[in-house]
Amino acid sequence: MIAAIGVMCTMALGADEATTARLLTAGPTLAPGTPLAVGVEIAPPNGWHTYWKNPGDSGLPTTVEWVLPKGWKATALEWPTPIAFEADGIVGFGYEGKVVLLASVVPPPNAKPGEYPLRAEVTWLACKDGCYPGKATLTAKASIGGANLQSPDAKILQTWRTRVPATPLPGARARANAEGWSLSWTGPAKDGPPRFFPDQPATVDHAALVGTSSGGQTTIFLKRSDYLQGSPKRLRGVLAFRDRAFLVDVPIEQATKQEVNP
Template sequence: MVLSSVFLLASAGGDVVLTDHLRSQLVAESTAAVAGQSLRLGLLFEHEPLWHTYWVNPGDSGLPTRLRLTLPDGVSAQDVQWPAPQRFDLGDIVNYGYEGRILLPVNLLLPAELAGPSLSIELQARWLVCQEECIPGQASYRLQLPLASRAEADPRWQADFQRATQAQPKAVDWSATLSEQGDAVQLALHGNLPPQLAKARWFPHTPRLVANSALPTWQATVQGGHWRWRKSEFFSALPGQSEWWLRLGDETYRFVARSEPTTDHAEGTGK
């Protein structure tokens, strides 16, 4: 499969990159970089209608978008702040990803001793863009920002960063455990849970645990509830812990579940 071709357009910010069915650009939330402060960048994707790229867990097929930054000495990057994804149901296949206009933010930490006239940032990105067919793509980006004593929000990208912030999941400290139940994986939640949790739409952040196309069965318990999915065909073993996202209405939550060790008495193990 041939990687999509890249075309660059001059822009007041980073260069605009045109690839198959996707327009992308590296942008900054601020007009300048300030030593000793944080700086938020974002890879801005604009998909052609009906085309999509993938979340950190792409689901039953696809590949996650990968970002690799090259930064000056002393500058460090935090993890990508993935916005809540969409669910794409394609027959027996379910994928998680993004369509339309979406920003993938990354927070940089700038040292107090950072000096010079400007800050130069490079990014290499790889993705898979799909509709009825899938096309792998890649591009390199370069963004240069002046170093200054203060910075203002860049009005060109302000709405994109605001939407990305609003789409961030709310971290919650729920009591959650994951266990193997024969050919199924069971998630148990306990404690002060939101109402209507039985109607949640699930997005397993940790891949290759559950069959994404199989909706979970749910059972209420005195302390909370149990959700059970059929195992993914790629399942090998429970990780020590796993991350889960779920959506209720317009709110997305994320939490971590610890795995219970498989015992000889686990249901359906036959051990």
């Protein structure tokens, strides 16, 4: 099945439409038990996009599967703040152009000096007017006990690190209402209404977002997706302003009366 997609992909992609992928490491050298920053760079041609961990209404998330030496571990993938792209009423979440997805690989504390191969099996879906699947086996080397060298990619990894949301939304509160949830926080809306990216598919209706602001608090209203089953206990995702993004991971307070979104 995968092979069939691969064949189709080669036929469908012109040379100018090819997406490239690369494994970046901050190394090559590291100490036993010390994490090494790594990243998977996916670079589709101009105007093409790939997808966030929740792709939105359509698309597929990029996947990374690590194949590491025995005893080595990789941390969970960290995703830079996505953008939303809309086509004919269908809203996708992801990255236009190049993105670097970040992680760390950690050798075991008793790792011996030497060179170690790192491998990442990566799949993605690149879309513009149409979509093309891609996959790649990416490799890099890490060494333990050598001279303390940094890779030129270390700077690139640091830059992308600043684009991964890490600060919790100040004073965040989520409350259920008849149509979905309200999310409020302490502070202004900053340059127009922000966009909420839910961690999980089928949570929020991606097309709707209204904001109000009063008394130092800002509230936005999130409409429950038609596809959501059951009632989530927490609201999880990223709230992105024009130039900053915050993490949201708060319990959902249940409504005391039948409130509706304005």
